[in-house]
Amino acid sequence: MTSLPDAKLFIDGELRGAEGGKTFDVIGPWTGETVGRAADASAADVEAAIVAARRAFDQTDWSTNIEKRVALVKKLRALFEANKDRLSDLARIEAGAAWGAVGRAHVDMALEGWDDYLAVFPQVRWEKDHGSRIGYGFETVRKAVYEPIGVVAAITPWNVPLYVNVGKVVAALLAGCTLILKPAPDTPGMGAIFGELALEAGFPPGVINVVFGADPALAGEMLVKDPRVDLISFTGSTGVGKRIMEQGAATLKRVFLELGGKSAKIVLDDAPNFAMDVATAMLVFHAGQGCAVHSRLLVPRSRYEEAKAILKHSYASFGENWGVFDDPKHIMGPVISKRQMERVLSYIALGQQEGATLIAGGHARPDKGGGFFIEPTCFADVTNDMRIAQEEIFGPVLVVIPFEDDEDAIRIANESAYGLSGGVCSADLDRALRVAKRIRSGSISVNGGMCIAGDVPFGGYKASGIGREWGLEGIEEFLETKLIAWRAA
Template sequence: MAEIWREERMLIDGRLVAASDGATYDNVNPATEKVIGVAADGTSTDMDGAIAAARHAFDHTDWADDLAFRVRCIRQLHEALTKHADELRASTVAEVGCPVALTYGPQLDAPLAGLPWVADLAETYHWETSLGFAEPFGMRTHRTVRREPVGVVGAITPWNYPVQINLAKVVPALAAGNTVVLKPAPDTPYGATLLGQVIAEHTDIPAGVVNVVTSAGHAVGQQLCEDPRVDMISFTGSTATGTRIMTAAAATIKKVFLELGGKSALVALDDADIDAVVTSAAFATTTHAGQGCANTTRLLLPRSKYRDGIAALAETLKTWPYGDPTDSSVLMGPLIREEQRQRVLGYIQKGVEEGATIAVGGGIPAHLPTGYYVEPTVLADVDPDSTVAQDEIFGPVLVVIPHDGDDHAVQIANNSRYGLSGTVVSASDERARAVANRMRTGTVNVNGGVFYGVDVPFGGYKQSGIGREMGVAGFEEYLETKSIAEGAR
């Protein structure tokens, strides 16, 4: 792999800068537990400067009005990031702990490849739509619906897929004509600071249009949510944090987009090929160590095949390859930090206390003494209402629940405060689609289908969030709607 690409500085008002007080914090590789570099530990003063720069750029430049210029800048950004993809790949693997294999898909290459689609969308979007003439109260009137940028967008992103989520927020917001302040997760600063470096050095994006503030803590994120100069907050992360963000934004009635937690169900109907289901479940459990909000971490098996399915899962995961994320043969690396590992182990213990049995895994792998690893784990005999069946564990832990037919499977799948994703497997496409239609969730994969795509709206029902990211719907999250009525003479 290429050498790790680092950028310790933040981007504020067009300049790459250190924290105002010079403070930094360590960026730790979760696979080696070694420091790979430092990042600026941004202060309240830094965040204030970033917000002020974004506000000025929106209010006093022609960024919001010059569509052709915005499109050109996004194409420049795509070209520059693509040119540096291998360096960005090495940095992403090092700070995230994600397997390098995933960077050729959703961790890096897929979101980079999607940037031209966003530029094309902005270029061809119908920014104004005529509603024709009407005569309200006898006044002949021509009506137009106009779409305009929201203004200053605060983007707060998580550590699990940082490059993908940073781009999924920043680029559509820019294409829509907004200015942005990006606050990345403390664990993965380089995914954001490197984006800032590329913007500053390889694009014509004006000063203040994009700002990046890194910090070891969350106080500056709170500041971003509360500041009246910010018009919108776009957040991806846990439901608990999303609740706090919604509360912080409420005082100034900000527009809020939230993509939050999930406890998605993989539903195997009684005619499904169990071997195929087991393989799918194993991938979902272990991909990026289960650190994906859309991972299907509940497996619903028909009761007649329940024990055979559990045995097959245990056998499969005993020899499942995981470990060094720089090894292209693995899809599962470490968890992001020790606190997260202890959280996951605590959930496994809680499951056992509430009556579940460990079919495989359940602990720290003896062959990986360094790195924040947890064994791929299957919990059987799980009550659908138990803690491990209801809470988002965010680790390589699969809970397996029996069902007694399609109606019962739908009932269990929907027995969740979340509604982000899901999967249905059946020998009958029609039957699988009927179950998918009844699931209260934002995305569903049916019989091998994959929902992910830059043009596909992603988001959830219930406590999985508000609004959609990506696709036309995701682009329109960053727009306001203005109705203009002109008297006809």
């Protein structure tokens, strides 16, 4: 397997190593072996990034020169297009993406989302007329102006790193913010490339900074606590999101949080493609490592045995069509790390202890290689109060739950701490829409409709987060509202 180039920090317009030359090994999910090295940022390195971003926002025209920043964002987009082969290597070698997943969420969907941001950007309102009002014996004219919030810290995960990095970095830049990108230590290269290509594009020093380290918390906690950072945009676990809110409270920092999910796909009894709707619920894409995946499948009790038979056949048919690095048809590879593999396996053991029935998978697969392979897994005889039905596993584990009627399906879907995504399938569109509108979730797919794309907002209810990413709303997350009023002549 190809080794990756060293991942360097990008601070104040300079690509460089960490203080003292410290590095850490990047472990490849396919092999379990070192595939590259990355600079191991110190507190001093993070401090330098904060200083640079603050100065670039406060002392340059970046926040006000819309034409300049749009031109540079477009130039950077062209450079990413020219480096698609390298992006594919990073997605596969660092994040463990299978070849068939690269052309979807990992690279192509990320770059399409970049284009979507550029397409919706002209819709951003920079001013709004609030008219005039008579009071205290005179007339006042009011106008709202929308301004970039300032310095943004973007803290991103390892599962689809380019997609999430683009979602935060491009929106913040277009809004006029300066930023510090802090990628996960598992995938530093997909963050480092932003610094490399920003330097090539000619971004002003300090507008984009990239820091990472072996300690997943050091840089993030510094950024969250520092009063010079105005906004934290975080994608990751709900537990870490809560900690960010707690630590950011001291500086009343604005936070955008895109957190976990335990989304339900509801297949109603009249679904015209019942077998296909059930079969396609198999949780195999990128080994189930997605916050918005449908990890609970809800089917009518009247067709429960039929659904289980369909799933048994589907998983058996899927067979060994996964876990080969060079197979372009494969959409599933390993999970990201040994730690994640152990976590997923512990949930599989827990599901059996809780009384659920394995109808497919359930084992690690060391025969696939030295990496972190878990076979596609499906549990039946699951009740919604089981931990495997309530907690985010973040692996290739689907649970199947029966429901009595539409009301029961809605109840089960909503009996969750999370509310990120979901799906409804029915021959009756009005019926499906009635169900979808009652599910407490940020996005819902009806009859396979694509509810996640770069030109529409994405985010969650409840423990799945705060705010929205992507689309016009994703750019507006990085703006402040200022109301200006003046006495009419």
